[in-house]
Amino acid sequence: MGPFPHRDLILFITFIVILATLIIQGLTLPALIKKLKLSDTENGYMSEEESEHYLRKEMRRVALRYLNENYKERRSENEYFNKLMDRWEQEDKEDSVHKFSEKSKEIYFETLEQQRTWLRAENRRNPNIDEEYIRHYLTRLDLEEERLRM
Numbered sequence: 001m002g003p004f005p006h007r008d009l010i011l012f013i014t015f016i017v018i019l020a021t022l023i024i025q026g027l028t029l030p031a032l033i034k035k036l037k038l039s040d041t042e043n044g045y046m047s048e049e050e051s052e053h054y055l056r057k058e059m060r061r062v063a064l065r066y067l068n069e070n071y072k073e074r075r076s077e078n079e080y081f082n083k084l085m086d087r088w089e090q091e092d093k094e095d096s097v098h099k100f101s102e103k104s105k106e107i108y109f110e111t112l113e114q115q116r117t118w119l120r121a122e123n124r125r126n127p128n129i130d131e132e133y134i135r136h137y138l139t140r141l142d143l144e145e146e147r148l149r150m
Contacts, residue, residue, distance in 0.1 A: 051133045059137065060088045062118040063111045071107050078104045105148055112141050
């Protein structure tokens, strides 16, 4: 039996068809999605910025409510604890490092746990928020807790 006739030509044409298909579809798909107005927000999901803003605001609200309900009288007891509450109230940078007393650390850990509980409940309650953002904030809480334990 002889070699397959026009084998090289068939392989070349196949390669060109596959390459052209990938390039054409890859370049035109975003335009098609925009033209058809398909987006995550129309499917019930918040945009990334909306989710970020909503989660940060609500986590801060949960933390402040918990601290005000349970430890308001201790606010003046420790300067760093007071600064922590001010940070959430004024949306200061999260990367600031403070030295907490052991009792303040314990209260802060309880507050982080309240935020975790709220995030998990919000994940079940609000299907409009992508679970990836919830996991992102849960990870941030874990990292914040670990940073303070060191």
